[in-house]
Structure formats: structure tokens, C-alpha cells
Amino acid sequence: MEWIDICFNLTHESFNKERDEVLERAREAGVSWMLITGADAHQSEKCLEIADRYPDCCRATLGVHPHLAKQWTDAIAARFSDLARADANVVAMGEMGLDYNRDHSPRPQQRSAFEAQLELAADLGLPVFLHERDAHHDFAQILRRWRDKVPAAVVHCFTGEADALAEYLDLDCHIGITGWVCDERRGHHLHPLVPRIPRGRLMIETDAPYLLPRSLPKGTGKKIGNGRRNEPAFLPHIGEYVAKLRDETPEDLAAHTTATARAFYNLPETAGV
Known part of the structure; x- marks a missing residue:
């Protein structure tokens, strides 16, 4: 089986000393491609450096996460534009969006940075990698204005309710599902929703190093901080x-989610997986 991980935070410090080993374990598990996700200007450039170093299995996104939206400037937009135009390993803009759960950046600045990044993606003709938490109404309202101007959009780590899922599918969005769905404390509401995502719109992701699936055996994963x-x-x-x-075989799910991610990010076929 071949898999594609559409969100991997490889710039996280816990991977600094063993990137080669982590990537090798992924390939041994059948993960052919990993999308290295940008969350601010500096980290986005680092994502691209990693993708350029590992072009056989990694691609990069460039973006400013809503937590860091107060950092957004015209200079960052210009830098992202230059990088994306110069390097084919940039395959999407993001992580961008709205997060009203923690409000690390003021909401007006979140909305402004989100719209500016959608505009940049439209100008570059790149898909968008989106983050939304507890902000469905404002998020959908902004996205609706730009959806027909960007080639594709994925709402990553979807954890919302049925009405949000229905609206995002109506907006022709793809949906990313993480190990959140494996969490017996907070993921059960997703169980009846996951089968509603049509084939061709579903992709899966780890969001590593975060969201270790709680259904894995206890002790799985390297210990970092207070978790694994x-x-x-x-x-x-x-x-x-x-x-x-979804009442599908793992082989079937791997095949259609991999085909979807490959088309979304325009990834080449990978030999040997």
C-alpha cells in the first residue's frame, strides 16, 4: 500500500537530529510523499530547504498560521511569491485560516492575513492548505469569496460538525482527517461524518509531531515533553x-486517498513503493 501524508511539521525541533531516520521509517511504512507545512515566514523557508534536500519524498507549503497572523506583512507576501515562482517544490500556500479557539492573534488580523494569503494563492495559481477551528462562519464567508479563484482547497485536520462539513463540501473543498478521529475523548463525533466525505475529496494526514493516535499501543512514539x-x-x-x-478495506482507502493527494498537489509517481 502507498500513502501520502498531507501535513508533516518536519521543522519541529524534535526531528532536528533524526530527519533521515524519520523519513526512512515513513518510507518503510509505505508513505511515499510528505507535505512539509509552513506556519510562519522563517519556518516556511525552512520547509522549502527540507523539500529541496529530499525531493524524492517531500514537498513544501508556504504560509502563516492564524496563531501567527499578527506577523503577516506585505514583505512576507512578496517573499513567498518569489519563492513559489522560483522553486517547483512549493506545491501549495498555507497553513492559513482562522482559529478562534485560542485567539493567539487578534481576530481582525487573522481575517486580514487569511484573505491576503488567499489572494496570493490565486495570483500564483496554487492550491490552499487551510486551518479552521471554532471559526466556521467567518472562515466559510471569506473562503467563499475566493474559492473560484484558487485551483483547489483542503480543510486540514477537520474536527468540525456536520453543518461545517456540508458547507466545505459544497465549496468543493477537500477534507483532511488526522489521528484526532482515533481519540476516544473527543473524536467520536467524527465517526458518522467521515463516511460522508466523497471519494476524491478525502485525504489523510498525521500533523506530526502532534496528534499521536491514542488508539496506538501505549508507549508508541518518542517521548517529547509531557507527551509522545x-x-x-x-x-x-x-x-x-x-x-x-468508511467500511472500506485499507488497500482501497490507501489507493483512493493517495490518488486524490497526488492529483491535488501534482505529485509525480514514486518508484519502489
Whole structure:
């Protein structure tokens, strides 16, 4: 089986000393491509450096996360534009969007940075990688204004309710599902929603090092801080869990989610997986 992880925070410090080993474990698990996700200007450039170093399995996104929206400037927009035009390993803009759960940046600045990044993606002709938490109404309202101007959009780590899922599908968005769905404390509401995502719109992701699936055996993952680290090698576990919810075989789910991610990000075929 071949898998594609559409969100991997490889710039996280916990991976600094063992990137080669982490990527090798992912490949051994059947993960052929990993999308390295940008969250601010500096980290986005680092994502691209990593993608350029590992072009056989990594691609990069450039973006400013809503938590850091107060950092957004015209200079960052110009830098992202230059990078995306110069390097084909940039395959999407993001992580961008709205997060009203923590409000690390003021909401007006979140909305402004989100709209500015959608405008930049439209100008570059790149898909968008989106973050939304507790901000469905404002998020959908902004996205609706730009949806027909960007080639594709994925709402990553979807954790919302049925009405949000329906609206995002109506907006022709793809949906990313993480190990959140494996969490017995807070993921059960997603179980009846996951089968509603049509084939061709569903992609899966680890969001590593975050969101280690709680359905993995206790002690899985390297210990970091007060928890344990997720990594792309655990993506097949998420895929098998999602396949069961959808009454599909893991092989079928791997095939259609991989085909979807490959088309969304325009990824080449990968030999040997």
C-alpha cells in the first residue's frame, strides 16, 4: 500500500537530529510523499530547504498560521511569491485560516492575513492548505469569496460538525482527517461524518509531531515533553482506522486517498513503493 501524508511539521525541533531516520521509517511504512507545512515566514523557508534536500519524498507549503497572523506583512507576501515562482517544490500556500479557539492573534488580523494569503494563492495559481477551528462562519464567508479563484482547497485536520462539513463540501473543498478521529475523548463525533466525505475529496494526514493516535499501543512514539511524538510512519494506522469507519478495506482507502493527494498537489509517481 502507498500513502501520502498531507501535513508533516518536519521543522519541529524534535526531528532536528533524526530527519533521515524519520523519513526512512515513513518510507518503510509505505508513505511515499510528505507535505512539509509552513506556519510562519522563517519556518516556511525552512520547509522549502527540507523539500529541496529530499525531493524524492517531500514537498513544501508556504504560509502563516492564524496563531501567527499578527506577523503577516506585505514583505512576507512578496517573499513567498518569489519563492513559489522560483522553486517547483512549493506545491501549495498555507497553513492559513482562522482559529478562534485560542485567539493567539487578534481576530481582525487573522481575517486580514487569511484573505491576503488567499489572494496570493490565486495570483500564483496554487492550491490552499487551510486551518479552521471554532471559526466556521467567518472562515466559510471569506473562503467563499475566493474559492473560484484558487485551483483547489483542503480543510486540514477537520474536527468540525456536520453543518461545517456540508458547507466545505459544497465549496468543493477537500477534507483532511488526522489521528484526532482515533481519540476516544473527543473524536467520536467524527465517526458518522467521515463516511460522508466523497471519494476524491478525502485525504489523510498525521500533523506530526502532534496528534499521536491514542488508539496506538501505549508507549508508541518518542517521548517529547509531557507527551509522545507522532510521525508519518504512523499514517497507515490512521488510514486503517478511517477505512473501518468508511467500511472500506485499507488497500482501497490507501489507493483512493493517495490518488486524490497526488492529483491535488501534482505529485509525480514514486518508484519502489
